[in-house]
Amino acid sequence: GAGVSQSPSNKVTEKGKDVELRCDPISGHTALYWYRQSLGQGLEFLIYFQGNSAPDKSGLPSDRFSAERTGGSVSTLTIQRTQQEDSAVYLCASSSVPRDHPTSYGYTFGSGTRLTVV
Amino acid sequence: EDKVVQSPLSLVVHEGDTVTLNCSYEVTNFRSLLWYKQEKKAPTFLFMLTSSGIEKKSGRLSSILDKKELFSILNITATQTGDSAVYLCAVGGPQKLVFGQGTRLTINP
Structure with missing residues (x-):
């Protein structure tokens, strides 16, 4: 696609329910990232996928959070047993990261999913 | 722990x-520093x-x-109302970026 697409754009869920957030990166981008932005805060790194390598999950805040990337393209971020502190905007980004040009990594962000846990 | 601090938090x-927006950082392995403009949800790359x-x-x-x-x-001269946004500074890459909390800039006509 022309840009990074995320769905849904807004999600309201009850505390304790599971949610799935979807990210469709730019075609051909091998790197995909998930970030979280709480109200009035900067972006917090969650997880990074690069090609077929094992993902960097070091930013996931708890074991209730998981993410998959199928076929090197679409990614799903799953939050189980949601809590009110999970309320935030979840942003996905993708980039083409040539391994021999490590400075060429301006991300393209999607418009995010605003998650509200009530 | 890597840290990025922006100031001021808000400017009108x-x-x-x-x-002039400021960004200071403490990171163990500096690769690059990036500036983004965030008007609604999606940050857009500046530098x-x-x-x-x-x-x-x-x-x-x-x-x-x-x-x-x-x-x-980050300097912005001859500001326009369209410059109103949150400006984010980030350090690191390519595996991950550490972001500051942002500066909310408001330009009044």
């Missing part, structure tokens, strides 16, 4: 003014500064990186 000026490119300019926007003092500034 009149159209036509010049503004990337590295050891080999410590000053960038695009129209009314310019940025400088001081690797010795570990900070960067």
Whole structure:
């Protein structure tokens, strides 16, 4: 696609329910990232996928959070047993990261999913 | 722990003014510093500064990186109402970026 697409754009869920957030990166981008932005805060790194390598999950805040990337393209971020502190905007980004040009990594962000846990 | 601090957190000026936004950082492995503009949800890329490119300019926007003092500034001259946004500074890459909390800039007509 022309840009990074995320769905849904807004999600309201009850505390304790599971949610799935979807990210469709730019075609051909091998790197995909998930970030979280709480109200009035900067972006917090969650997880990074690069090609077929094992993902960097070091930013996931708890074991209730998981993410998959199928076929090197679409990614799903799953939050189980949601809590009110999970309320935030979840942003996905993708980039083409040539391994021999490590400075060429301006991300393209999607418009995010605003998650509200009530 | 890697850390990026932006100041001020909020700034209100009149159209036509010049503004300077600050970003200081402490990271164990510096690769680059990036500036983004966030108007609604999706941050849009402005500049990337590295050891080999410590000053960038695009129209009314310019940025400088001081690797010795570990900070960067983003300058906007002749501000317009369309410059109103949150400006984010981030350090690191490519695996992950550490973001500052952002500066909310409001340009009043």
